[in-house]
Amino acid sequence: xxxxxxxxxxxxxxxxxxxxxxxxxxxxxxxxxxxxxxxxxxxxxxxxxxxxxxxxxxxxxxxxxxxxxxxxxxxxxxxxxxxxxxxxxxxxxxxxxxxxxxxxxxxxxxxxxxxxxxxxxxxxxxxxxxxxxxxxxxxxxxxxxxxxxxxxxxxxxxxxxxxxxxxxxxxxxxxxxxxxxxxxxxxxxxxxxxxxxxxxxxxxxxxxxxxxxxxxxxxxxxxxxxxxxxxxxxxxxxxxxxxxxxxxxxxxxxxxxxxxxxxxxxxxxxxxxxxxxxxxxxxxxxxxxxxxxxxxxxxxxxxxxxxxxx
Amino acid sequence: xxxxxxxxxxxxxxxxxxxxxxxxxxxxxxxxxxxxxxxxxxxxxxxxxxxxxxxxxxxxxxxxxxxxxxxxxxxxxxxxxxxxxxxxxxxxxxxxxxxxxxxxxxxxxxxxxxxxxxxxxxxxxxxxxxxxxxxxxxxxxxxxxxxxxxxxxxxxxxxxxxxxxxxxxxxxxxxxxxxxxxxxxxxxxxxxxxxxxxxxxxxxxxxxxxxxxxxxxxxxxxxxxxxxxxxxxxxxxxxxxxxxxxxxxxxxxxxxxxxxxxxxxxxxxxxxxxxxxxxxxxxxxxxxxxxxxxxxxxxxxxxxxxxxxxxxxxxxxxxxxxxxxxxxxxxxxxxxxxxxxxxxxxxxxxxxxxxxxxxxxxxxxxxxxxxxxxxxxxxxxxxxxxxxxxxxxxxxxxxxxxxxxxxxxxxxxxxxxxxxxxxxxxxxxxxxxxxxxxxxxxxxxxxxxxxxxxxxxxxxxxxxxxxxxxxxxxxxxxxxxxxxxxxxxxxxxxxxxxxxxxxxxxxxxxxxxxxxxxxxxxxxxxxxxxxxxxxxxxxxxxxxxxxxxxxxxxxxxxxxxxxxxxxxxxxxxxxxxxxxxxxxxxxxxxxxxxxxxxxxxxxxxxxxxxxxxxxxxxxx
Numbered sequence: 001x002x003x004x005x006x007x008x009x010x011x012x013x014x015x016x017x018x019x020x021x022x023x024x025x026x027x028x029x030x031x032x033x034x035x036x037x038x039x040x041x042x043x044x045x046x047x048x049x050x051x052x053x054x055x056x057x058x059x060x061x062x063x064x065x066x067x068x069x070x071x072x073x074x075x076x077x078x079x080x081x082x083x084x085x086x087x088x089x090x091x092x093x094x095x096x097x098x099x100x101x102x103x104x105x106x107x108x109x110x111x112x113x114x115x116x117x118x119x120x121x122x123x124x125x126x127x128x129x130x131x132x133x134x135x136x137x138x139x140x141x142x143x144x145x146x147x148x149x150x151x152x153x154x155x156x157x158x159x160x161x162x163x164x165x166x167x168x169x170x171x172x173x174x175x176x177x178x179x180x181x182x183x184x185x186x187x188x189x190x191x192x193x194x195x196x197x198x199x200x201x202x203x204x205x206x207x208x209x210x211x212x213x214x215x216x217x218x219x220x221x222x223x224x225x226x227x228x229x230x231x232x233x234x235x236x237x238x239x240x241x242x243x244x245x246x247x248x249x250x251x252x253x254x255x256x257x258x259x260x261x262x263x264x265x266x267x268x269x270x271x272x273x274x275x276x277x278x279x280x281x282x283x284x285x286x287x288x289x290x291x292x293x294x295x296x297x298x299x300x301x302x303x304x305x306x307x308x309x310x
Numbered sequence: 311x312x313x314x315x316x317x318x319x320x321x322x323x324x325x326x327x328x329x330x331x332x333x334x335x336x337x338x339x340x341x342x343x344x345x346x347x348x349x350x351x352x353x354x355x356x357x358x359x360x361x362x363x364x365x366x367x368x369x370x371x372x373x374x375x376x377x378x379x380x381x382x383x384x385x386x387x388x389x390x391x392x393x394x395x396x397x398x399x400x401x402x403x404x405x406x407x408x409x410x411x412x413x414x415x416x417x418x419x420x421x422x423x424x425x426x427x428x429x430x431x432x433x434x435x436x437x438x439x440x441x442x443x444x445x446x447x448x449x450x451x452x453x454x455x456x457x458x459x460x461x462x463x464x465x466x467x468x469x470x471x472x473x474x475x476x477x478x479x480x481x482x483x484x485x486x487x488x489x490x491x492x493x494x495x496x497x498x499x500x501x502x503x504x505x506x507x508x509x510x511x512x513x514x515x516x517x518x519x520x521x522x523x524x525x526x527x528x529x530x531x532x533x534x535x536x537x538x539x540x541x542x543x544x545x546x547x548x549x550x551x552x553x554x555x556x557x558x559x560x561x562x563x564x565x566x567x568x569x570x571x572x573x574x575x576x577x578x579x580x581x582x583x584x585x586x587x588x589x590x591x592x593x594x595x596x597x598x599x600x601x602x603x604x605x606x607x608x609x610x611x612x613x614x615x616x617x618x619x620x621x622x623x624x625x626x627x628x629x630x631x632x633x634x635x636x637x638x639x640x641x642x643x644x645x646x647x648x649x650x651x652x653x654x655x656x657x658x659x660x661x662x663x664x665x666x667x668x669x670x671x672x673x674x675x676x677x678x679x680x681x682x683x684x685x686x687x688x689x690x691x692x693x694x695x696x697x698x699x700x701x702x703x704x705x706x707x708x709x710x711x712x713x714x715x716x717x718x719x720x721x722x723x724x725x726x727x728x729x730x731x732x733x734x735x736x737x738x739x740x741x742x743x744x745x746x747x748x749x750x751x752x753x754x755x756x757x758x759x760x761x762x763x764x765x766x767x768x769x770x771x772x773x774x775x776x777x778x779x780x781x782x783x784x785x786x787x788x789x790x791x792x793x794x795x796x797x798x799x800x801x802x803x804x805x806x807x808x809x810x811x812x813x814x815x816x817x818x819x820x821x822x823x824x825x826x827x828x829x830x831x832x833x834x835x836x837x838x839x840x841x842x843x844x845x846x847x848x849x850x851x852x853x854x855x856x857x858x859x860x861x862x863x864x865x866x867x868x869x870x871x872x873x874x875x876x877x878x879x880x881x882x883x884x885x886x887x888x889x890x891x892x893x894x895x896x897x898x899x900x901x902x903x904x905x906x907x908x909x910x911x912x913x914x915x916x917x918x919x920x921x922x923x924x925x926x927x928x929x930x
Contacts, residue, residue, distance in 0.1 A: 039431035100618040106430050107374060108617045111574060115613025118567050122607040238563070242442065245435055280450045287439040294436050295424055 009153045011271045017159045017228065019267025020166030024221035025244025026251065026259035027173065028090075028214030034190040034254040035210055038106065041113035042093055044241015045120035046086050046215045050222025051232035052124060053082045055133045065136040074140060075227070079165065082223045083216040090215025091208055099204075117237075124234040132233035135226050162224045169217060170260055176213075177256065186210065190254065218244070239283065246290040252300025261302065335492070339484045352484040354592040355491040356549055361572040361588040362498050362581065363541030368570070369579035370507060371534035372514030374430065376566065377421060377437035380444040381539040383561030384414045385546020387448070390464040390556045403470045403551060411544040418539020422532040429517075441566070448558040463557035470551050483552055490548060494541055497787050498581045501537075504786040504793070505772075505779050505800070510534060511579070512762050512773040519760035522722055524748035524777030524843050537783070564606055571609050574616055577623020586625060668877040670895060671700030675847055675879045676721065676752070681730030683716055683903070690716045691727070692903040698847065703873050703880045705890045707914070708900035709923055714883045715757055716903070718849050721881075722754045723747040734847070749777040753845035755836040757852050757883070761824040768820040770835060771804035774842035807841045810876075811868075830861045837868075841878075848872065850882045854889050866892050887915070899923070 025047055032040045057078045061067055067074045097116045101109045138146075141157050148155045177183035189196040189206045197203050225240070226232045247266045251258025266286060273285040293300065342348040360382060367375045388410035392401045401409075425436050452460030470477040470486065477483065501507050509530050512520035521527045550556050568591065576587030595605050616623070676698040683691040691713045698704045706714045720727050723744040731740045734750055742750070753774070762770050779800060781793040808815040811834050819827070824835060833853060840848055853869065854862045866889050872878045884890050890897060890911060897914040899906040907917040914920055 039435065097614050097618070104617070104621060107372065108621045110374060110431060110434060111570070112614050112617035114567070114570070115610045115617065117610070118564075119607055119610030119614065122604075122610060126604060126607060239442075242435075242439065246439075249432075249435075280446070284443055284446055287443050290439050291424070291436050294428060294432050298428065298432055 007275055011275055012268065013153055013155060013159065015268035015271035016264065017162050017267070018271060019264035020163050021221045021225055022243050022247040022266050023170060023260045023263025024166050024217045025240060026247035026263045027256060028218040029245050029248040030253055030256055030259040031210045031214045033248070035193065035207060036098070038098070038109045039113065039245070041110065041241070042116035042120060043214070043218055043244065044237035045117050046089060047218040047222040047240050047244070048232070048234065048237030049089060049120065049124065050082045050086045050219025051226040051236065052128060052133070053085050053219065054078045054223030054226045055135060055232055057081050058135060062136065066139050071140045075161070078223050079220055082219045086219025087212040087216035090211040094208060094211040121234055121237060128234060130234065132231045135230040137227055137230055158228045162228050165220070165224060169220060173213065173217070173256070182209065243286055246286055249290060249300055250293055252302040255300070255302050258300055258302035262300065335488050339481050345480055348480050348484060350592065350596055352480065352487050352552065354589055355484065355487040356545055357569070357572060357588040357592045358491045358585050359494045359541060359545040360569050361576070361584050362494050363538045363545065364569050364573050365498065365579065365581065365584045366541065367534050367538035369573055369584065370502065370510035370514070371531060373531060373534055374434040375437050375535065375538065376434050377441040377444070378538060378542060378569065379561050379563070379566035380441045381414050381418055381542035382546045382549070383444060383448065384417055385410045385543030386550040386556045386560065387458065388413055388543070389547040389550040390467055393468040394464060395466055396459070396464045400468055403468070404472065407544060407547050410547040411540050414543025414546065415536045415540040418535040419532055422535030426528060426531060441563070445558060445562060461558065463555055465555035467550055467554045469554065487548055487552065490544065495581065495585060500786055500789065501783070502581060505776055505781065505796070506533070506783065506786060508769055508773050509776050511765055515762035515764060516760050518724070519756065519762065520773065521744045522724065522748065522754060523774045523839060524745045525773060526745045567609055571612050575612065575623055577625050580623055580625050583623050583625025587623065668701050668874060670702050673700045674698070675700050675735060676881065677733040678717065678721065679731045679733065681720060681727045681732065683720060684728045690903050691720070694903065694905060696898055696905070698879055698881050701873055701877055701879055702895040703869065703882060703893050705894040705897045706881070706883045706900060707885070707890060707897060712900040713903040714900055715851060718754055718851055718883070721747070721752060721849065745777055748843050748845065751846040752849065753840035753843040754849040755840050755851050755853065757855065759832050759836060761832055761835060763825045764823055766821050766823055767808065767815055767827070767835060768804060770824050771808055771839050771842040772800055774839050775800040775803060778844050804842050807838050811838060830857050833857065833865070847879045847881065850880060852883055852885060854884065854886055862886065862889060869893050
């Protein structure tokens with residue numbers, strides 16, 4: 001027990017990092033669900049492609065594993081380019097695979113999303129190979145900054161970066177949704193698509209925007225995890241997607257702030273679980289949480305129960 | 311030329327088809343150029359089985375089960391545990407096959423139990439999580455004790471062994487596997503046409519309406535999970551014995567996607583289509599082997615493109631196989647007639663004049679006693695009591711939101727009252743599930759029409775006989791006499807009830823989909839569907855809504871006829887006051903969940919509080 005208590009602060013920091021990433025992924029799920037009531041199965045793949053884009057930016061800006069620009073500039077570029085490109089990818093997915101099915105039964109939409117997921121995953125497999133790509137981050141950060149120790153807890157530079165970027169992006173999103181006109185339109189569309197149309201909101205544009213923002217955040221999460229764990233391969237999207245969805249459900253799907261809180265909680269649960277279980281069963285913990293929440297409280301911790309209209 | 315007759319296979323055609331299939335299956339293995347193709351041929355049989363198993367869950371019942379491939383795996387690993395050197399157990403194949411199928415069925419049942427309350431996306435994601443847990447266990451349960459063999463799987467499984475006769479020839483394997491595939495095909499065909507098939511289809515179309523028409527949706531969903539798992543488990547055992555080994559990779563997500571593609575390509579629920587889908591997708595990739603890397607990518611594309619362009623699959627609604635009867639636009643004499651002219655024949659009018667056969671009784675049939683219903687902070691019904699007597703028409707009127715439909719929902723069991731009791735023929739039915747209420751003898755219609763849109767008129771009505779019939783999978787699969795009798799009875803009763811509406815719901819309309827009916831006819835079908843449950847009490851929610859004056863007069867007469875000629879007791883919600891005036895024995899006016907007035911039409915209509923509720927108070 002003593003040992004566990006000693007590990008606790010460290011696990012909290014790890015959990016918060018992981019939680020920030022999960023929250024970023026979960027936002028993408030929850031925003032789409034809030035407006036279209038659909039589960040965007042392909043979101044995990046967007047995250048994975050985000051990781052690959054980040055890798056390519058780093059690779060193109062490096063000569064012999066040493067970056068040609070200042071580290072802060074490289075990292076900013078990685079994140080910005082990734083967000084732009086994955087945001088664009090999200091828009092394309094919506095246009096080609098989901099918009100034609102707007103009025104189709106829900107099951108068709110879900111199956112189409114499944115198709116997109118498989119397509120993207122194997123696209124990357126075919127063109128990038130099955131081997132994991134390594135991020136050469138060691139040359140990015142000066143030695144003195146790599147690890148910071150405070151009161152027995154180790155903060156790696158990357159962890160701090162992930163926490164700052166993830167929470168920064170979430171703060172920006174919150175401002176966008178709460179304070180701007182577009183944000184108001186998004187909230188209105190999520191409440192009642194039809195009524196929003198009648199009030200002169202271009203719902204198609206809002207949906208595109210939602211996919212753009214959600215996918216950009218998912219892509220950013222992919223790059224951040226690449227920087228943190230220094231690896232990405234074609235298969236990471238599947239697991240990450242499930243985790244992001246778990247986070248979204250935990251917070252109450254459709255609720256953006258719920259997704260943030262759900263992500264952080266899931267990250268904390270997982271890293272605490274690794275203290276008690278073998279690391280191979282870490283994912284089992286996440287899935288059990290998902291199953292239990294969905295069965296006993298499908299409207300999540302923050303959501304409200306909505307009875308079916310007869 | 312257009313065909314007017316729906317294509318039905320005659321007996322001789324059926325026998326010929328069986329013979330051709332049997333000969334083809336007998337000869338095909340001998341024409342395979344080499345063992346590689348023979349293996350593909352055998353695997354095709356397995357995929358036919360797997361696809362049809364998934365078709366039970368996803369196609370028939372519309373449950374998006376993403377853990378299906380795990381059941382395949384459970385079947386395979388069960389065989390590996392019980393017939394190999396791994397645990398040094400060597401049970402005979404003929405014993406393990408049914409055992410593995412039953413064990414897997416148990417898992418399917420358990421999965422169904424945990425995820426019953428989930429729908430659509432949530433069900434998909436929970437089952438996906440279960441599949442992931444299964445895979446993680448397969449990969450990691452080789453330590454501390456070696457159970458699953460981890461990544462390396464289990465190999466050197468026993469080949470099939472029939473009473474000491476070891477079967478190792480790939481040729482014989484192909485026969486065995488196709489033998490079971492054919493059994494699964496025939497079984498699927500029989501199930502689809504039975505009460506179970508109709509029940510599942512109804513759930514897929516509209517779960518709440520299915521429950522309200524007497525389908526035990528809980529039981530049926532569990533049955534779908536269990537049935538699908540049974541087939542997958544059996545297929546898993548066959549696969550394990552055929553491959554003589556099992557690996558976690560055999561039962562991973564890509565496998566699931568392939569099976570889903572087969573089912574969707576063929577069209578969910580369409581058996582012939584699914585079989586063709588399985589065959590096409592098993593063989594086609596072999597011709598495209600040089601593009602092997604793109605195989606999974608193309609499966610993804612197939613899903614996207616099919617969903618966008620042809621969600622009903624390749625076999626859905628094409629050609630003469632599925633075309634229903636067309637509406638005749640001529641009389642038998644050859645005189646062209648407008649469709650409405652065909653309706654209003656003399657016989658129709660004659661029938662309405664039939665003298666009352668039943669008289670009103672004073673025995674209370676339905677009694678709602680001090681019922682209160684709260685939705686969160688909203689009190690929809692406030693200490694409401696009402697009694698419906700035998701063979702009486704009781705109308706409920708009141709402004710929107712007065713709680714009229716809530717009364718229906720409470721009586722039919724869609725939700726239980728917060729406090730209070732409901733009695734039907736003296737028996738307490740409070741808290742019963744909707745299908746139990748229907749079985750007890752109360753059936754309803756819905757204000758905003760909840761027909762099973764893609765089912766035929768006849769099948770819509772036949773669903774209602776579900777709660778009055780009992781044959782299970784065994785009697786259906788073997789066409790036992792009990793099942794045949796029930797089917798004939800179902801057919802007779804539903805045709806009789808639909809027949810009460812004359813040409814509007816009979817003849818060529820039997821085979822038309824509910825969506826193709828006019829609005830008024832859909833309302834009529836809802837009533838016919840409610841009557842087909844053998845109910846004694848009908849609850850009609852705005853039966854004349856959306857009907858034109860002529861149709862309204864007709865439905866009014868019909869409702870009266872239901873009471874006088876056929877002896878039904880009727881509780882009706884209606885907004886058109888002239889209808890209420892014509893049909894009602896008594897009227898109840900509701901507002902804000904409370905009873906404002908009760909009595910005959912004139913008493914209620916002239917009640918000051920009722921007038922106030924409708925028109926507002928005069929300013930003094």
